Amino acid sequence: MGSTCEINAAMSIWRRLSLFVLASSLCSCLCRAEDSAMENIVTEKKAEESHRQDSADLLVFILLLTLTILTIWLFKHRRFRFLHETGLAMIYGLLVGVVLRYAIHVPSDMNNVTLSCNVNASPATLLVNVSGKFYEYTLKGEISGSEVNDIQDNEMLRKVTFDPEVFFNILLPPIIFHAGYSLKRRHFFRNLGSILAYAFVGTVVSCFIIGSVQTMSFVSAFSSGCSGDESENQRSEVCGLFFRLLMYGCVMLMKQIGQLGGDFFFTDCLFFGAIVSATDPVTVLAIFNELQVDADLYALLFGESVLNDAVAVVLSSSIVGYQPEGDNSHTFEAMAMLKSFGIFLGVFSGSFALGVATGVVTALVTKFTKLRDFPLLETALFFLMSWSTFLLAEACGFTGVVAVLFCGMTQAHYTFNNLSPESQDRTKQLFELLNFLAENFIFSYMGLTLFTFKNHVFNPIFIVGAFLAVFLGRAANIYPLSFLLNLGRKYKISSNFQHMMMFAGLRGAMTFALSIRDTATYARQMMFSTTLLVVFFTVWICGGGTTQMLSCQKIRVGVDTDQENFIGPDGVERRSTKQESVWFFRIWYNFDHNYLKPILTHSGPPLTATLPACCGSLARCLTSPQAYENEEQLKDSDSDLILNDSDITLAYGDITVSTDATGAHTSGTPVGGVAVNSDEALDRELAFGDHELVIRGTRLVLPMDDSEPPLPLDSRRHRHKNETMS
């Protein structure tokens, strides 16, 4: 709920929708008696009326979401996979938007009064003396001069427009936190290098490619008369586009980088590149989950999309921050560029540090208190601490959404181990629900806004250019990077995986939220309209075609994540962390396993075993009694402790147990007789860890013999239920 003050705009959106509320008219007659009794309290009545209106508006929205849920159920029930819930929400939003735009003609009620005052500043609060009575007004924002007339003409459609900060402060945080909290971390860490490459390098590349391509179409759009009648010369423009592109191409690019005054266009288009680079393949991932597509492909896509959201947010804000010094010089400046880069690094690392810090604090609090005896308190604390990350980051001027992402990951990695099984369940389900509601809200609003936003600028050249740019940008992100990564990867990213990743570059909530944030200028309005179309296209077409694409690319479906690794021990097809085990990852893993996990959680080897002898007292102080117990019990070969809840086990199996399983080897007598901390050993341990996890995880669902492979059917169905939504 961030700074929830913005949600009042959310109310007014549904203001006029109320005409549809049948009940409203039916029941309000009963209250006339009450109203007439208070005829002398005009203001109060006005406020009450407005409150009633707001309630009705919000109600219609709630009913819209309810309708979406019921339809989704029908689709799921009938195994209809061509339309995801987000796509459906957009369609319902579109329908309501059409009705709003074309079917309802509310006469303008001339509510606005323009005052010309001799005030020098725009104060936050205004007291207006209306014939002896004082009314209090609060500042909403500045309005450009040209809009003033629009406002008075077009009261209704204006009210339907949201305060864009709602998305950033209320709706995105739970979505992003949920993404971090539900990351399948085993596969994520196995592919960490590739994911980081795609997320950071890839997003920046994509941003610059899209920026460059769009600069061309932007300039040509401007030069071909952006304000003229577009419908007439639309055809010729589209035809001429590719020639223009070639023509303008290098020239314009050089102009931008040179000092020829096009700087304004270029940063604007870079901004567009940044916001459109945030992928959101929620539709694709839902289908992947349902069809049990290869876990590494899933991890690559999900990890990339989660991280590139963060990168895109920070990137776009640093591009906005790129302001060459001096008001008139639109020149390229190394200093400003460096400053932007500094902002990027500072904001990103600051947000990262804050997110991790609050996660660590939560882990410590849950470790050193016995809060786990009271799941409600534990859940409440977890929720409040996670929310405070967002607020802390925003208060410090960092990016709350990014902080929340890393907080979610830290909570999943450390805090989750300290929670009671019931709280693990509760927190997971809570954020799943919040994510679901927020996501569907955003997508249905997206549909709505296509018709209700009144400053749409649909420029065919810019739109075609954008689709081309998005395509090129995604290609320039995936293929070259995959080639480079494959040089270093033991387990290559195959070409059909690359095509699938290329195809799965959907744009969603983050792109929309970034683009709606600022629609003040003509350029930004054009970007917003174009972004909407890009989102619609990718979600409906790419999202809907996922199953076809999967079968077309001959990507295996029905792969059981757990079983796949089970083959490991015989050495055949064993896909361990080796494939990505670059040196920094190994160092981090060792450090995390030997020091961080024991300090922050109840799991892992006791610190007394891992810390040097000189820190003995500190180690004893920090090690929880459970850690010693773990050590004891892990020495037994048949230890099935710790996992209590079958539901959690399967969804988060990799989190809870992999450490313990590995711990058995690291801290206890090593099974294979390998020395602790040797790199070779680490690999084997990780592989064994994965393997043992599977057996344990599944055994708790259905107690069965150790020697047999786990029942894939049952566990799959189980997991399917839990994660279909994620």
Next chain:
Amino acid sequence: MGSTCEINAAMSIWRRLSLFVLASSLCSCLCRAEDSAMENIVTEKKAEESHRQDSADLLVFILLLTLTILTIWLFKHRRFRFLHETGLAMIYGLLVGVVLRYAIHVPSDMNNVTLSCNVNASPATLLVNVSGKFYEYTLKGEISGSEVNDIQDNEMLRKVTFDPEVFFNILLPPIIFHAGYSLKRRHFFRNLGSILAYAFVGTVVSCFIIGSVQTMSFVSAFSSGCSGDESENQRSEVCGLFFRLLMYGCVMLMKQIGQLGGDFFFTDCLFFGAIVSATDPVTVLAIFNELQVDADLYALLFGESVLNDAVAVVLSSSIVGYQPEGDNSHTFEAMAMLKSFGIFLGVFSGSFALGVATGVVTALVTKFTKLRDFPLLETALFFLMSWSTFLLAEACGFTGVVAVLFCGMTQAHYTFNNLSPESQDRTKQLFELLNFLAENFIFSYMGLTLFTFKNHVFNPIFIVGAFLAVFLGRAANIYPLSFLLNLGRKYKISSNFQHMMMFAGLRGAMTFALSIRDTATYARQMMFSTTLLVVFFTVWICGGGTTQMLSCQKIRVGVDTDQENFIGPDGVERRSTKQESVWFFRIWYNFDHNYLKPILTHSGPPLTATLPACCGSLARCLTSPQAYENEEQLKDSDSDLILNDSDITLAYGDITVSTDATGAHTSGTPVGGVAVNSDEALDRELAFGDHELVIRGTRLVLPMDDSEPPLPLDSRRHRHKNETMS
């Protein structure tokens, strides 16, 4: 989140608290670079600054709640029962309030500009032309002339004051819904008659008693110079109070009922009576739960407090609606009185009907779709439908809070049976969490507002009068009603139970929310301040003394609800529904069991068995396959079906099974050979139902022999964990 637009006020409350945020100052230096780069965008920067401020303010509040949670844990951990979490939240709020009031001196930033304009109306939106630029302002409300100067002087403390509608539209609904949803319905229905009597008759009696007493002290407070220096003649006033009371007593009462111009005082004081009549013994009930106090006493207290909240809300709004016709005549008018009564009935029954209606719709939707295969969708639907009740009621001019209460009860009674076990868990936990957060928020704000609200009017006479009135009103509610009820009850309400109920008349969230709603006039401000003191006193003193009072009144603790009923079958100490089985309750029970439950849920006897033959096809259409299965299985004497989740079983055991258990007798071959629907039979069935429920419910926790009584220890610990918070 009701009409969430009001929460923006919630933000500004914590505005100045930010000075305490250490991190803020540490980190903001990093962002200076960013800020300085945008020096030309003044408005944007201002908005960003304000957003940052809001985040910091809210953050401090979140940390306050976190601190409360940690301290609560410590108290629970150490079994320290003298201070409940709500009392603790108030203390922390008080501390912050003291710091705000006395330790921080923020120089007034003169943000307000008063404009004198020649506008005839107060429009909702205002456009201000400030030297060429247009700024948009939105109407917040009217301010009384005398406050205008205050506002400019006292910017800071004014900002700390909340929009009171936040409580009604955001914080109260989850609390009230949770109360309805978590009602222990078996004991509630057993004592339904008494609870209704206490809630309706008792609240009205209490309201009028308090109103009358307060009118006296109100008048004496006014006459003894309400605006003079109160500290000097405070002592003499207190001493003289009782004499005054006797003096004014009958005179004033007669004056009010006669036409002597005191009417204004009386309706105002009746309003005070109504808001102070809403009891909220959350502290007491938590201790009852922990100590396993008699279930009937618990049901009486909880049921009364839940229902009298609803009565008080509607009562207070109808008292406000009592406006004698003609502006000048402060006379008592039969018509206006009748109209008020009509409003009361209309609003209450309307809200009731709406709440039940949405509950029924949810039940039907969950019954006739297979939504239970997807717990997330089911939970989301449940949440949205429950929220829509509130919005629908508000949109129709009814009282959302009341509607939400009855919606919660309907959801628990019907919909809950249709939900999948996982959703039962999820919904229960979700609303438990929301209830916890909202409750602690309200109580900590209560503490804060004692020091930050700037229009406090502490009038000693009125305060002493209020305490006396509250005491008298509670006594006049409990003792006479208990006497009358005992005439009709088989199982009497013993005198120590009566004393305990008298003592447990705490005032809490609802009273506060009602009193802060309108603080425009001097009288209302006095009421608000007094209400705060009443809440503090009752929560701290009465709440803290609960354990002492329990032992003083020799009320049995450690009574196992389940075991207590187990004695039933031998006829000794069998406390069945007989004790309350008045005719309307029997009719309702039969109707509910034979028709409503089968239509709305999967449980109960199939409709084909209960409906007359002529409706055969309709019955077949409405009966779910599960109902036939139930019938089949219930014919077996050893049927332990349906209950899946041990956790749910114990908390909601009365819901799920009692019907089925009874259904076995009603629809199957009656065990005792009694005819269906006979009153005698019903009693026996209810008793048997209760009894069998116990065995079944407990058996599922720990499978054990039927012939032995259930393990009280284990089930108690189990329940304890789940319900300590409720």
